[in-house]
Amino acid sequence: GAVVSQHPSRVICKSGTSVKIECRSLDFQATTMFWYRQFPKKSLMLMATSNEGSKATYEQGVEKDKFLINHASLTLSTLTVTSAHPEDSSFYICSARDGQGSAYEQYFGPGTRLTVT
């Protein structure tokens, strides 16, 4: 149980275009979802926290107009990187918390590798 999927697993886009990444909880209802960014050989940095039906809470230094997060249902959150630039190239990972389960555990998706050319 507690499976989180991400789509796509990798994407290459041209500078200036927008890219949407989907995060789905497959077998549970995710009241809270999280988006992280990870650079090569570095740790995970929390970008934002989203609760179903409400606006995401962004971490300090994360541009909310650049990284649009939508959590429209209990099983789906999306991250849209708008007007992507090469410096946005990174590994983006989502996680989800089961609304019926532990208040502490987060289940992580497999990640999405974004390359902006």
Add this chain to the structure above:
Amino acid sequence: QQQVKQSPQSLIVQKGGISIINCAYENTAFDYFPWYQQFPGKGPALLIAIRPDVSEKKEGRFTISFNKSAKQFSLHIMDSQPGDSATYFCAASYGSRLTFGEGTQLTVNP
């Protein structure tokens, strides 16, 4: 106050040996301490976690030791195997936020 410091940055262990990774934190409000394993190109997977009211937790070959007064916790991997070669992250949680350590790249030689 939100930092979690992890050491060592990298670790090489022989097959069958014990791998030990340490973490330290400052914020006494943290109330959940998980360890994650991450393989290249994959998302992190929860290995084992502990709450601060317990000093030790063991699951199979993995043990967390927790020292509340010293604000330190560690992961011990017994009988380390080449398949354990991965990056390990400690983390600490307060409310809904997870703060990750810098990671330890573990290599287990056959």
